[in-house]
Amino acid sequence: MSRLNGPARTNRPAKLIDVARHAGVSTGTVSNVLNHPDKVKEGTSARVMRSIEHLGFVRDTNASSLANGGSHDIGLVVIDLANSIFLDAARGAQSTARAAGLNLLMAGSENDFGVQSSNVDSFIGARVAGLLLAPMQDSSAQIQRLTKRHVPVVLVNYDPGTDHACSVIVDNDAAGYIAARHLIDLGRRRIAFVSVDWDLQPVEQRRHGIRRAVAETDGAVTLEEIVADDLEVGSGNAIARQVAARDAAERPDAVVAVTDNLAVGFIEQAADLGIDVPGDIAVMGTDDNTSAARCRLTLTTVTMQGRQLGAVAMELLMDEIRHGRDEHRHQRVVLTPQLVVQQSTVR
CATH class of the missing domain: 3.40.50.2300 (Response regulator)
Incomplete structure (x- = not known):
């Protein structure tokens, strides 16, 4: 018999990512079980369904239409595409977005703060439903432009030091x-x-x-x-x-x-x-x-927990899009890094 992993039922409503963790699969697999069951092996599908039942997961029929103005596009602006932490974050965000019926559009800023600002403005002009922003220095002016235009934003791997936006960071x-x-x-x-x-x-x-x-x-x-x-x-x-x-x-x-x-x-x-x-x-x-x-x-x-960074950031962004700034409560989520010991310090 397969052993199901992950947390037991909690007081808050279970989310799709909770089901994925409990069943030991990706959020994309859970999405396929719900939307395209023919694409999933019978044993995997059964394991996911048991997790759904155990956690009391209720599918959000509004998830694919939660975006303001009907947009299904989410922007992601990262400072450096050559660094795998941002690529991993993009993969985590994309998996979570896809499971909710949303599209992730990504722009790299080539380690240039001016290019980052231009990318933010481009996504504002494209009327994305929300934006994930992964800078390496103070971007408060860009955040202010987004909030003035009612574009929800979550900071990835950067602590803004304020409660004006959600942030997910590695310590x-x-x-x-x-x-x-x-x-x-x-x-x-x-x-x-x-x-x-x-x-x-x-x-x-x-x-x-x-x-x-x-x-x-x-x-x-x-x-x-x-x-x-x-x-x-x-x-x-x-x-x-x-x-x-x-x-x-x-x-x-x-x-x-x-x-x-x-x-x-x-x-x-x-x-x-x-x-x-x-x-x-x-x-x-x-x-x-x-x-x-x-x-x-x-x-x-x-x-640096890149995939988890992206997945958690996308969850926070979708929550703000769904509930609006008045009901949404900004959060600061801190992930703990882990040591990986290899040959360069220990023979």
Whole structure:
């Protein structure tokens, strides 16, 4: 007999995503069971139906027409399509949107705040039912434009610091803390944090978490902060050359890079210069970027829960579209990152 996973019945009405988690399937599979049962294997369909019955799920017949003005389109604006956290968030959002009969339209902003602003305006002009916005810096002016035009918006992986909109974020402070704590627990005592000197919220929060972990050692561990030109592999190469030029006793014995691409660049160049990773220097990233350049070692990193980010954000957005700003209550949802230990820190 198959074992059903997930939460038991709660006081709030069960949602489609609850059924998916309970049955151990995707939201798309649940949608197919309800709308296209011929596409689903009999055993899977039966498992989903048992979950529906167990949770008391009632299908929302208004879900596919919940959009204001009849629009079935949802916009998603992300700052960087090269980072897999945003691609994963898009997949999670799309799966949830599709199950509700909605279309997800995505625009990348090429790490350019001006392009992001233009993308937001384009979606306003297209009269989307709502917008998911994944920036890396203060976007309050864009949020204000959306709310003035009665376009619901949810912030993804960015904490606006206000209650003017819903937000779903990963605890980036915890990500930095987890990374530094892992290296400290391995016995590393000279940690270098490789980052950029840019005003980016995730970067600043990870830096704070790393500093917090080091401060807990009461001076037993030192922290050096090295500024890279950007967040890409080439800058990781350059930092490795700087470190290799030092006397061995003055090099860090551990490196935390704010992105996986920086970490990969450091590892590849360090190996070519005769530095053993992780023997001489343990190296890790902090954003679990599956789109990062390939590395000769599997990379220790911190997972960012991308799919869950997108799915939860879409649920919040649909709730606001359905109930309107007067009845909808803005929420701030924080997801906990997880350490992924690989060869770059532990042989």
